[in-house]
Structures are given as C-alpha cells and as structure tokens.
Amino acid sequence: MATKKYKYLIIGNSAGGIGCVEGIRRVDKKGSIAVVSDEKYHTYSRPLITHLIEGDVDRRGMDFRPRTFYRGHDVQPYLGYRAQDLDTEGRSVTLISENGGKGNTIRFEKMLVATGGKPFIPPMEGLDLDGVTAMINLDQSLEVRKKLGRVQNAVVLGAGLIGTKTAQALSHQVDNVTMVELAERILALVTDAVSSDMAVEAFRHSGVQVLLGNTVTEVKGDSKGRVSEVILKDGTVLPCELFVVAIGVRPRTEFLEGTGVALANMKVGGGVAVDLNMETNIKGIYACGDCAHAHDFVTGGMRLLPLWPNAYIGGRIAGMNMAGSSHQHKWATNMNSVDFFGFPMVSAGFMLKPDKKGFEEITRSEKDRYSKVILKDDVIQGLIMAGEVDRAGIYLGLMREKVKTTSFKKELLTDDFAVVHLPFEVKEKIKQPIMEIE
Ligand SMILES: Cc1cc2nc3c(=O)[nH]c(=O)nc-3n(C[C@H](O)[C@H](O)[C@H](O)COP(=O)(O)OP(=O)(O)OC[C@H]3O[C@@H](n4cnc5c(N)ncnc54)[C@H](O)[C@@H]3O)c2cc1C
Structure with a gap:
C-alpha cells in the first residue's frame, strides 16, 4: 500500500469536484491535484441520468467535460475508490477499492469534500426486491435501462425533481407509469398550488397517472424475488415490474463523522457547515454541493441547496480559495428550470x-x-x-x-x-x- 501526496485532494468527481479543479487551475497552474470518486465513470452530468433512460442522450452525450479533461488539467483521477479514514490533523485519507481492498493512502495539503447526496430510503419491507431502485446515479439508470424490455408497469414514489424526471422518462418507454406523492403538490420545493396543478395536468395529459395525498405502504414480489406490486395507503394495488423510490436525498457526510469537521444540525437537514468561502471549521478543508450548506442570497441564511449550479459554483469558488485567492459564494438560491412534456x-x-x-x-x-x-x-x-x-x-x-x-x-x-x-x-x-x- 503506497502513500501518495498531493497539494489538493478533491473527493467527488461531479459538479462540485470539477468546479473545484477548474477554480484551482485558474489560480495555480502547477500544484498537484487528485480527484477521488467511488463511481468508476468519467465525470458525467447527473441530471441527465433519466434522459439516458428516455433515450434522448447516449452515454457519451452525458460527459460533463471532454475525456481529455483530467490530462488537460494535470489531474490524477482515482475512479472507483471510496475515501475513508480522514485524518484532519495528519491530512490523509485511505482509498478503498470497489471490492473492498485497501488502496493508497493519500496525503494532502488542502481538501474539498464534494460527496453529494444519498437517497432517503424509508424503512419498508420489499425494498431489496429486484426491480426496486433509487435514481441518483449512472449505475441505477443503466440498470433500469437494461430492464426496460420486461417492464410494462412502473411506479415512482415521490414527485420532487428526481421523481418527476424519472416518471417523464419512463413514460416514453413503459406502458403504464404512476407517480405517487404524499403531498397535495408535486415539485413542492419549486411550485405553488397553481403551478403544481398545471404541471400535474401536463403529466396526466401525457398519460402518467399522478396520485396525490397517497403513499406506498407495502412492496410485494413474485417467486423469483422480483417486485410485482405495491400497495398504497388507501388500499389501491398497483402492479409493477419497476418501483423507483425518489422521496428525497440527504447530504452524504458519513465520511466526515467523528473527524472534527462540523456538521449542521439534522433539524436543518444536516450537511457540512461552511463559511462563505466554502471552508469548514477545519482550516484548509472545504466543502460544497449537495453535501454542504451554501449561502442563500434570498433568505440571507446558510442552507442545503441541492442543485447542480450551486455545486459547480461552490466548487469553483472553493478551488480558487484553496489556491490562495479570496472569493465568496453569494449567488445561490433555490433556483430551478424544468420542462415536462413541453410545459416549461x-x-x-x-x-x-x-x-x-x-x-x-x-x-x-x-x-x-x-x-x-x-x-x-x-x-x-x-x-x-x-x-x-x-x-x-x-x-x-x-x-x-x-x-x-x-x-x-x-x-x-x-x-x-x-x-x-x-x-x-x-x-x-x-x-x-x-x-x-x-
Ligand atoms: C435524476 C436527477 C435529476 C436532477 N435534475 C436536476 C436539475 O434539473 N437541476 C439541478 O440543478 N439539479 C438537478 N439534480 C441535482 C444535481 O444533480 C446535484 O445537485 C449535483 O449533482 C450535486 O453535485 P455534487 O458535486 O455536490 O455531488 P454529486 O453529483 O452527488 O457527486 C458526488 C460524488 O461523490 C462520490 N462520493 C461520495 N462519497 C464518496 C467517498 N467517501 N469517496 C469517494 N467518492 C465519494 C459520489 O459517489 C458521487 O459520485 C438532479 C439530480 C438527479 C439525481
């Protein structure tokens, strides 16, 4: 097991991580950079994973940056490795390979944590059945795409950004799609009652069944261990060969637990606490994106803003600051642009x-x-x-x-x-x- 040393270590190879590389290189052309991700893929646009299911983008079209990116920015990628055992005093992490084997120890001078989010999965039996999945990464989208041939009925639980996008994508590939939402509004974080009703109409008009004020209470499977139906709170039975759970994403901060890096209270959703420079309470350790808080220029407070531009800009600002510049992340708020079946x-x-x-x-x-x-x-x-x-x-x-x-x-x-x-x-x-x- 070798020890490698880099000036900058970035955990996460997505919007925040790539923003950070580009921010660092604006200021420091030479300092060594390593990017670590437990996803084995070249950096891709996460919001496009449902478009891959829909078929309006191919794998290559999802690249967030050209395949020459790491070489062009003089970055050492460690893809398919999970970082753990962060030692904030000794400034090191250990990499664990996909099969669980310990890899290199990485020592660093400055680090960015851009570990994103993890799906919230409710405690419910049946969620380990084949055909049950979350929808937050490329592996899950590739897996769903593989299954499409044998799926006639799909149920999506949750009508936030991920649930609605998944339902829209599936509606182009699957005969019957039902979206089940506990609230009376879809896309609750980005709509009011009127705009939600209009969006619901766009879904229904395009053949997606939308059930509001309801939820899934039971998931049942067939003799081969495959999901076969879900049962709703009001007793409705929905047959399905695919069940997508999309009821929320939580900051992925397990890597930081017990390390001394301050986390925000769970009452405000958790996440890494940072200042306007994106630095944590530990000097030289920064965080951004879905795993961290950011300043909301509308409310004036720090909060979770799990959106792609917030992650990228936060990472870019962190990168410039890590390289010795001085910038603040002040331009984020709950900002969204979507289009459902031609309804923007x-x-x-x-x-x-x-x-x-x-x-x-x-x-x-x-x-x-x-x-x-x-x-x-x-x-x-x-x-x-x-x-x-x-x-x-x-x-x-x-x-x-x-x-x-x-x-x-x-x-x-x-x-x-x-x-x-x-x-x-x-x-x-x-x-x-x-x-x-x-
Ligand atoms: C289906 C879908 C649709 C979306 N649509 C939109 C949209 O329309 N508009 C919008 O603004 N946003 C959208 N988002 C949200 C957007 O994708 C996120 O806000 C953005 O990806 C956050 O970027 P990030 O860099 O913080 O983290 P992520 O993109 O989550 O990347 C974090 C990476 O770090 C890796 N990682 C985590 N822990 C470790 C570890 N210990 N070691 C190594 N690697 C680790 C993860 O596996 C992951 O690869 C969507 C998300 C999804 C899933």
Missing part, C-alpha cells in the same frame, strides 16, 4: 409568500401560463413562471441585484415588460457578469 417552468427564491410584514405577491394567471413574483419592500424575492418563461432572466437579474422595482412594479408581469423599460442604471446593473465566478 422556472422558479427561484420563495415559492409561497412568507407570512411576514413587508411581503406582497403579484400574480398573473391565464389558461396555459402563470406567473408570480413575491416582493419584499418592492425587491423580488420569489419567482414562478409556468407555461411561458421567456423573460425569466430579467426577473432573476433583478432578484440577484436586489433592485427596487417601485417605479415599474405595476408593469412587472405585463406582456410589454422588457429590459428596455427598465431605468438605465438598473439595466446596467443586471447586465453585469458575476465577477466572482467568471
């Missing part, structure tokens, strides 16, 4: 008007489009656009720059509203690139 939605910040002084909401609702802004003292703090999203960029710019909309508030949601109608100084402000990450 963009949302950011608050989805529901907080019950506090100073907040108001303006809505515009038509048959197939809906928009809403939530303002606090005339500054946009929440946005939902559904059905028509063309001007989302303008609202997001106003939000990010905390522009007072008082002089044009009445026009905000009218058809005429466009950048040309903004006062000159506002136009200039929202045109500015985010210098921290350029």
